[in-house]
Amino acid sequence: MLGFKSKTKKGSSLEESLKTDFITLSSHQLRTPLSAVKWFTEIMMTQRNGKLNQKQLEYLREIYRSNERAIALVNDLLQVSRVQEGKLHLDLTDVDLKSLVDEIIDSHRSQLTANTISYNFQVINGPLPKLALDKVKIRRVFQNLLNNAIQYTPRGGSVQITLKNSPREIVCSITDTGVGIPADQQSKIFDRFYRGTNVSKIQPDGTGLGLYIAKSLIEAHRGKIWFESTEGEGATFYFSLPKSGK
């Protein structure tokens, strides 16, 4: 089926190649019906083909949301498969981290406002040099960490983002005043599919893959990711990106 793909992977075994094709094929086969559900739900919600009552609209929104969760899960699983196969390819370009963070905060502004969470973004020892990074993947890391900070911070709390310039690296931190991570679970939170007991109650839909993916993506850039947290008081997640690039 996917015979058109010209594989040039050095030393890749037949088994690896089959596995890769299986994942590619699965992603395609799953995403196609999910796309159809997404688009037809969207068309129905416009009510161009007939007016819907409130219940019908509400149920359509539920279908749409559930479908979006399924799409996100497929995306996460694909990312995990790529990581596990060492197939993570970095498309490096010169990235201005400050602009990237501005852009990400902008896209989360309505979510922050809706949850009445105040936020602050600070650059320490700026201006920051551009770093050779895979912008899409670093954006993903920021989004995963910022989503967690917003989801697990009660209304009225705050989120602080900083970018600190130091001689060899730039360290990013995201601090929240949320539920924090219980001490006995702190060693496991970067594990694949692991979900903390307190966050599972707040956000039952999580996959337990966000932090695992963030760690993989940062390590692929030869950076480090870590956190400090006290249960009930919040958490700070840090990641460093070396200036030497990959």
Add this chain to the structure above:
Amino acid sequence: MSMAPKILIIEDEPSLLKAMEEALLVHDFQVATAVDAGRGMEQVQEFKPDLILLDIILPGKNGFEILKELKSSPEYAKIPVIIMSNLGDEEEINQSMSLGAADYLVKAEYDLNEIVNRIKKYLPQSHAGIQKQD
């Protein structure tokens, strides 16, 4: 007065084709469709699209081969081609862009409205400003 922009969709999945066609017709585009490379290339000649939405996995010739053919033709090389696929690996994205695609969209990640906006972005200047909705 300019004519409505002409969009050709080459997509073999009937449900996705139907949804895309409906979204484009609502925005007053002229739309032609094809479910494989053969019909797709015929439509390029007959319909003379201003922009092509092209799937990758198709029966017979795949999207990469179609893209290569279009970009090597003096007559059609300038038509913007947006790859619309549910394959989202960097390999496919890089291959598409190096073959001359204007953009690459993973279908499951885009609303129809976003796709329409993306189409407007790549339409030739002669059609700029025609579609004002959204």
